Amino acid sequence: MRVRIPSVPYLNRIIALTVRVRLAPSPTGTLHLGTARTALFNWLFAKKEGGTFLLRIEDTDIERSKEEYIKNIYDGLQWLGINWNETPIIQSKRINEHKTIIKSLISKGFAYRCYASESELNEMREEQKSKGLAPKYDNRHRNLTPEQESEFINAGREPVIRFKISDQKIISWNDLIRGKMTWSGKDLGGDMVIARRAPANSIGDPLYNLVVVADDSAMKISHVIRGEDHIANTAKQILLYEALDLNIPVFAHTPLILNSEGKKLSKRDGVTSISEFKKMGYTSEAMANYMTLLGWSVPEGINERFKISEISEIFSFKKVNKASAKFDWDKLNWLNSQVIHEMSAETLLKNLDPLFKENGWYLPSQEWGENLVDLIGPSMVLINDGVNQAKPFFEEPELSNDGKKQLEIKESKEILKFILDKLETLEAAAFSKEEALDVINQATKNCKVKKGLVMKSIRAALFGTLNGPDLIQSWILLSRFSKDRIRISRFI
Ligand code: GLU
Numbered sequence: 216m217r218v219r220i221p222s223v224p225y226l227n228r229i230i231a232l233t234v235r236v237r238l239a240p241s242p243t244g245t246l247h248l249g250t251a252r253t254a255l256f257n258w259l260f261a262k263k264e265g266g267t268f269l270l271r272i273e274d275t276d277i278e279r280s281k282e283e284y285i286k287n288i289y290d291g292l293q294w295l296g297i298n299w300n301e302t303p304i305i306q307s308k309r310i311n312e313h314k315t316i317i318k319s320l321i322s323k324g325f326a327y328r329c330y331a332s333e334s335e336l337n338e339m340r341e342e343q344k345s346k347g348l349a350p351k352y353d354n355r356h357r358n359l360t361p362e363q364e365s366e367f368i369n370a371g372r373e374p375v376i377r378f379k380i381s382d383q384k385i386i387s388w389n390d391l392i393r394g395k396m397t398w399s400g401k402d403l404g405g406d407m408v409i410a411r412r413a414p415a416n417s418i419g420d421p422l423y424n425l426v427v428v429a430d431d432s433a434m435k436i437s438h439v440i441r442g443e444d445h446i447a448n449t450a451k452q453i454l455l456y457e458a459l460d461l462n463i464p465v466f467a468h469t470p471l472i473l474n475s476e477g478k479k480l481s482k483r484d485g486v487t488s489i490s491e492f493k494k495m496g497y498t499s500e501a502m503a504n505y506m507t508l509l510g511w512s513v514p515e516g517i518n519e520r521f522k523i524s525e526i527s528e529i530f531s532f533k534k535v536n537k538a539s540a541k542f543d544w545d546k547l548n549w550l551n552s553q554v555i556h557e558m559s560a561e562t563l564l565k566n567l568d569p570l571f572k573e574n575g576w577y578l579p580s581q582e583w584g585e586n587l588v589d590l591i592g593p594s595m596v597l598i599n600d601g602v603n604q605a606k607p608f609f610e611e612p613e614l615s616n617d618g619k620k621q622l623e624i625k626e627s628k629e630i631l632k633f634i635l636d637k638l639e640t641l642e643a644a645a646f647s648k649e650e651a652l653d654v655i656n657q658a659t660k661n662c663k664v665k666k667g668l669v670m671k672s673i674r675a676a677l678f679g680t681l682n683g684p685d686l687i688q689s690w691i692l693l694s695r696f697s698k699d700r701i702r703i704s705r706f707i
Pocket of ligand 1: 238239240241273427440441445
């Protein structure tokens with residue numbers, strides 16, 4: 216029995232304010248961008264309303280659910296800064312409660328056993344198709360007599376359990392994003408299966424719509440915020456709430472995320488899971504920032520570059536679009552580069568150092584490392600870009616075509632020889648900007664060439680190419696290992 220809340224105005228207000236939302240991922244794959252965005256909207260809403268954000272792992276598909284995916288989901292959310300309250304609910308552990316609810320639906324006449332075989336159902340669907348009708352269960356076993364039921368049981372048939380959906384029923388709700396929504400019972404595919412096939416004296420495995428209603432109600436969820444691909448499920452779930460006499464939560468259906476061709480973002484688009492974005496070198500801050508913008512329009516006067524912890528105050532479903540959101544790599548890349556450029560050298564180095572170590576690259580000192588990231592940071596878009604850009608500071612570079620051409624110029628050899636002689640007189644570890652400039656000026660004068668030629672020759676000898684960050688700073692970093700001397704000596 217549902218406990219009715221007495222109609223005391225202030226009490227109703229307090230209850231209305233208790234926001235409890237949840238993310239209910241199925242651990243049948245890694246944390247998908249769409250699920251993470253749903254998590255973010257739930258989290259932002261809970262934060263804004265001073266509510267609670269919960270997790271429920273929907274692992275009832277035992278064959279496809281995996282522990283490693285649960286871990287991937289937890290790790291991904293934590294990485295994004297989306298923390299949850301209370302211990303996550305594991306759906307499969309509540310199977311007995313789900314079955315009890317199904318039994319009560321049967322005993323109250325809201326649900327029944329359907330013995331139609333798969334081949335009979337296929338035949339029914341084929342016939343509907345040939346008439347140009349949408350496939351729909353024709354409710355053929357809704358009113359079996361006890362004799363008919365016994366006959367099916369004696370014939371060894373195993374039934375599913377179906378929940379009655381009246382064709383005449385009109386279901387409506389006020390969606391926080393989409394406004395007033397209305398569905399007709401006749402468009403829901405006929406009486407819905409709520410438990411899989413099992414012997415008639417038992418209850419088979421409970422199915423999605425039933426368990427979601429049972430769990431959302433048990434968890435006292437006030438607002439169900441999920442993707443718009445669940446709209447038809449919401450209509451079905453409202454019927455279950457009504458039959459079970461449970462409080463119906465408020466619903467908000469978030470827009471889908473589409474690829475650049477306007478199709479639903481899928482595995483075919485390459486990366487879709489949060490752990491893959493992380494592996495590519497996207498920062499958690501840029502990802503969370505970008506995902507919030509996938510569907511939510513920033514109020515006027517607010518910058519699109521933000522930390523999610525800063526915007527919960529202004530987040531509202533009023534600014535979430537009904538239209539699908541297009542995934543825009545350029546914008547994500549721009550945000551990621553912004554985040555990287557805003558990082559202190561210490562933080563950027565903390566992000567890069569594990570990647571350096573994976574390559575067997577070790578920093579001679581923290582200061583050297585920070586100087587290195589100060590040098591390469593401004594041109595980085597992804598964290599991983601730092602690895603490519605740092606490589607010539609740790610490993611001998613290949614000679615590229617432009618570098619080779621430069622070193623073939625006859626004055627180059629003479630310039631490099633002069634520079635090497637000068638360097639031998641200087642202390643590598645303390646090589647300074649002034650000393651570098653002085654060596655360049657002396658070489659320019661002594662070899663009677665343009666300064667540009669000197670600079671290019673040094674760069675080609677040190678880095679194998681004519682492109683790269685500030686030459687003097689790069690040279691100073693390289694001198695720390697006397698690598699500048701070693702590399703120059705290869706070309707004279
Ligand atoms: N397990 C469902 C999914 O991952 C949850 C849907 C819901 O939020 O109710 O799509």
